Amino acid sequence: MAVGSGTQAAESERPKAVICKECQKAGLQSRVFVVGSSMTLAYTAPFYDEKGNRHVHDPNATATSYRCDNGHEWSESSRSSCWCGWPEKKESKS
Numbered sequence: 001m002a003v004g005s006g007t008q009a010a011e012s013e014r015p016k017a018v019i020c021k022e023c024q025k026a027g028l029q030s031r032v033f034v035v036g037s038s039m040t041l042a043y044t045a046p047f048y049d050e051k052g053n054r055h056v057h058d059p060n061a062t063a064t065s066y067r068c069d070n071g072h073e074w075s076e077s078s079r080s081s082c083w084c085g086w087p088e089k090k091e092s093k094s
């Protein structure tokens with residue numbers, strides 16, 4: 001009696017999924033709650049380059065803490081990046 005639920009919604013416009021890795025490993029399902037988030041430094045204002053293109057070179061890491069239904073806690077830190085490739089691709093002027 002396998003119940004086939006073949007719902008595959010296109011989620012291209014959703015923010016990235018957050019799934020508890022511990023529950024995933026154990027084959028469990030859980031809801032994940034954001035416990036809190038913190039910025040390491042002050043806000044960095046975006047700027048416009050010589051061609052008028054908007055850049056956001058924000059070196060701050062945002063740490064977000066999560067907790068799932070089954071009591072697992074973890075945190076992730078994410079760095080913002082710019083369309084120009086910053087910070088991986090440093091501006092090279094030669």
Ligand SMILES: [Zn+2]
Nearest residue numbers: 020023068072
């Ligand atoms: Zn979990």
Ligand SMILES: [Zn+2]
Nearest residue numbers: 055082084086
């Ligand atoms: Zn940039």
